[in-house]
Amino acid sequence: MTSKIRIGLLGLGTVGTGVVKIVLSPEGRHPLVSEVSLKKIAVKDLKRSRDKEIPSHLLTDDPMNVVEDPDIDLVVEVIGGIEPARTLILKAISLGKSVVTANKAVIARYGDEIANAAKANNVYVLIEGAVGGGIPIVEPLKQSLGGNKLKKISGIINGTTNYILSRMSLEGANFDDVLEEAQKLGFAESDPTADVDGLDAADKLSILSGLAFGGTIERSLVPTKGIRNLQSSDIEYANELGYDIKLLAIAESLSDKSNKETQLALRVEPTLIEKNHPLAKVSGVNNAILVEGSPIGEVMFYGPGAGAGPTASAVVADILNIASERITREGKNCLNPLLSASQWSKCVLVKPSEIIQKNYLRLITNDSPGVIGKIGKIFGENNVSIKSIVQFDSSESVAEIVVITHKGIQGQMMRSIEEIKNLSVVIKIASHLGCL
Ligand code: HSE
Numbered sequence: 001m002t003s004k005i006r007i008g009l010l011g012l013g014t015v016g017t018g019v020v021k022i023v024l025s026p027e028g029r030h031p032l033v034s035e036v037s038l039k040k041i042a043v044k045d046l047k048r049s050r051d052k053e054i055p056s057h058l059l060t061d062d063p064m065n066v067v068e069d070p071d072i073d074l075v076v077e078v079i080g081g082i083e084p085a086r087t088l089i090l091k092a093i094s095l096g097k098s099v100v101t102a103n104k105a106v107i108a109r110y111g112d113e114i115a116n117a118a119k120a121n122n123v124y125v126l127i128e129g130a131v132g133g134g135i136p137i138v139e140p141l142k143q144s145l146g147g148n149k150l151k152k153i154s155g156i157i158n159g160t161t162n163y164i165l166s167r168m169s170l171e172g173a174n175f176d177d178v179l180e181e182a183q184k185l186g187f188a189e190s191d192p193t194a195d196v197d198g199l200d201a202a203d204k205l206s207i208l209s210g211l212a213f214g215g216t217i218e219r220s221l222v223p224t225k226g227i228r229n230l231q232s233s234d235i236e237y238a239n240e241l242g243y244d245i246k247l248l249a250i251a252e253s254l255s256d257k258s259n260k261e262t263q264l265a266l267r268v269e270p271t272l273i274e275k276n277h278p279l280a281k282v283s284g285v286n287n288a289i290l291v292e293g294s295p296i297g298e299v300m301f302y303g304p305g306a307g308a309g310p311t312a313s314a315v316v317a318d319i320l321n322i323a324s325e326r327i328t329r330e331g332k333n334c335l336n337p338l339l340s341a342s343q344w345s346k347c348v349l350v351k352p353s354e355i356i357q358k359n360y361l362r363l364i365t366n367d368s369p370g371v372i373g374k375i376g377k378i379f380g381e382n383n384v385s386i387k388s389i390v391q392f393d394s395s396e397s398v399a400e401i402v403v404i405t406h407k408g409i410q411g412q413m414m415r416s417i418e419e420i421k422n423l424s425v426v427i428k429i430a431s432h433l434g435c436l
Contacts, residue, residue, distance in 0.1 A: 005323045006039040008072035010063050010088055011079035012054070015102055015129065016041070018312025019076065020054060023319075032320045032337055035327065040066045042079075067092045074322050076315060077101040078129070086110050093117045093125065100318040102129030102311055108203035108219045111210060124325070126318035131204040132157060132287045134310025135303040136317065141211040141291070148293035150212045154250045157204040159285035159305040160188045160195035161227050161247040165235070165270075166283040169244060174232045187285060197226035198247060198268040205249035205268055208289070213253055213262050225269040234270075243272040244280040353411030358387070358435035360404055363420065364427040367391075367399035371425045375401065378423075382416040384408045398427065404435055 007023070009016055020041070026033035038055065042063035050056070060066060067075055067088050075092035077099060079085050085106045092099050094117065101107065107114065107130050118125045128138045132155075141150075156162050160182065167178045179196065182188035194200045202224040206217040227247055238245050248271040254263040273280045278300055282288040287305025292298050304310040324338040365371050372389060379386055385406040392400045405413065420426055 004035055004037040005319075005326055006037050006071055006073045007319065008039055008066035008069060008075050009041045010066060010075065010077045010085075012041055012043045012050070012059075013078065013080075014308040015078045015311045015315060016076075017051060017054065018308035019078065019315050019319075022312055022316045024053065024055075030320060030338075032323050032327075033316070035323050036319055039072050040069060042066045063088055064091065067097070068095065073097060073326070074319065075099050076319065077103055078315065079103070080105065082106055082109065086114075089114055089125070090117055093121050093123055096121055096123060098124040098126070098322045100126050100129075100315055100322065102127070102315050104130040104200070104203040104207060108206040108217075111207065112216050124322060126321055127207065128318045129311045129314035131207050132289060132301065132314075133159070133303070133305040133307060134313045135287055135289065135301045135305065136314070137208070137289050137301050138211060138314075139317070139321075140299075140301065141208065145291065145293060145296065145299070148296050150253065150291065150293040152250070152252045152292040153205075153208050153212055153289060154248055154279065154292075155205075155208070155287065155289035156246050156279060156282050157208075157249050157287050157289065157305065158195055158198070158201040158247055159287055160192065161198075161201070162282065162287070162305075163187050163285045164196070165227060165230075165245060165247065168230070168232055169235050169239065172232055172236060175228065175230055196228050198224040199226075201247060201249045201268045205251055205266060208249075209251040209264060209266060212251065212291070213264055215262050215264075217264075217266070223267045223269070225267075227270050230270050238272050241272075242275055244275055245270050246273055246279060246282070247271075248273070248279070351411075353409070353414060355410045356407055357410060358405055358407050359413050360402070360431070360433040360435045361417070361429065362431040363401045363403070364430050365399050365401055365423075366425045366427070367397050368425060371399065372401065374423055374425060375403070375420055378416050378419045379403075379405070382412045382419070384412050384416050400430070 023036050023038055038058055040060055041058045043059050043061060046059055046061050075097050077085055077089055080103055082105055085103050089099050089101060107127050114125055131137055164178045164182055167173060179188060179192060183190060202222045206219045206222055210217050235245050249268045252265045254265055279288055279290060285305060288300055288302040290298060290300045320338060324336050328334055328336040385408060387404045387406050389403045417429060421429055
């Protein structure tokens with residue numbers, strides 16, 4: 001029998017609060033979540049009013065006390081910034097504790113020092129939450145894509161600038177106006193420097209490059225240009241020429257067999273992308289990372305790049321990795337619970353008639369008075385709500401009618417179709433498809 005893994009959480013901002021909420025409600029999540037317990041939470045200000053779900057008896061304003069507590073197995077750092085985060089992480093490592101962090105600034109600058117310390121102390125430091133918010137990208141680079149020679153990473157890894165550029169492109173608005181509104185709406189920080197000047201993206205690019213190409217990146221040498229000086233006329237001209245402009249972070253391996261060292265070309269800059277490129281379709285605060293390698297070709301990771309829920313999801317994934325490692329190490333003949341599906345309970349599939357969805361239906365009918373009325377009546381009697389019903393060009397006396405329904409119970413849809421099929425005015429049901 002293994003004991004629960006006891007967490008000391010450093011920081012209770014947006015992401016920290018998200019982590020607490022996941023850990024305290026394990027129902028419906030991976031069974032390993034219930035193997036995790038919160039022991040202490042370090043906050044800046046004990047007096048601040050907080051969500052009632054937060055266990056206030058766990059709060060302390062002394063983060064070192066959390067790190068040094070011998071009853072804490074794993075330190076989760078979501079304070080952000082360089083100090084005291086770096087010192088706390090290194091202290092936890094020196095005490096033989098694994099660390100989970102979402103801190104891109106500290107990992108981009110001190111990743112090497114931290115990784116060496118972790119190796120020397122035989123502990124893990126996991127960083128899924130540091131890049132791409134909720135998008136799983138760190139673990140794929142470290143594990144799932146391990147059979148590939150990676151060639152290039154190009155991504156939109158800053159949501160704030162992507163939101164600003166999306167609005168500038170859609171509305172023809174200028175940078176200052178969109179930034180001001182984004183700040184009012186809470187999409188941009190009151191000090192937007194790290195985001196709009198590309199510094200946040202450069203931190204994340206350094207981390208991704210280190211993982212993808214297996215080397216240390218000197219963060220200060222990453223060529224970085226932000227979006228502050230981008231004019232709406234540049235976006236307009238680019239649009240007219242068939243391009244969108246995105247703040248791209250790009251890392252490309254230039255190494256060939258003759259190079260002993262891995263040579264990388266890195267840059268963060270506003271970049272024109274053809275409108276049909278998958279990265280051009282990423283809008284608003286979303287992030288996307290395109291990874292190119294051999295033999296996989298191209299694979300794109302897309303999703304919410306920030307926010308309480310998404311980043312907490314990534315942090316908890318790392319917590320589960322540490323928990324599963326410990327359980328496997330401590331247990332006798334125990335399979336890694338993240339690799340084996342043995343702990344999952346049986347799932348019961350509902351009958352097709354119980355599925356709830358929208359539908360598309362194309363009918364070939366007589367072109368005569370009352371046909372649409374009869375079809376509509378059958379849907380109504382079966383409690384299926386029509387979103388749209390359109391008659392397209394009819395030839396001679398034959399009409400083609402297309403129906404899109406609202407979401408409904410599939411059994412009612414199937415009953416409607418059977419009744420519609422039997423109408424004398426209906427020649428055939430030409431097509432029935434699902435609709436999202
Ligand atoms: N400020 C970042 C962004 C989110 O706008 O994407 C945290 O990494």
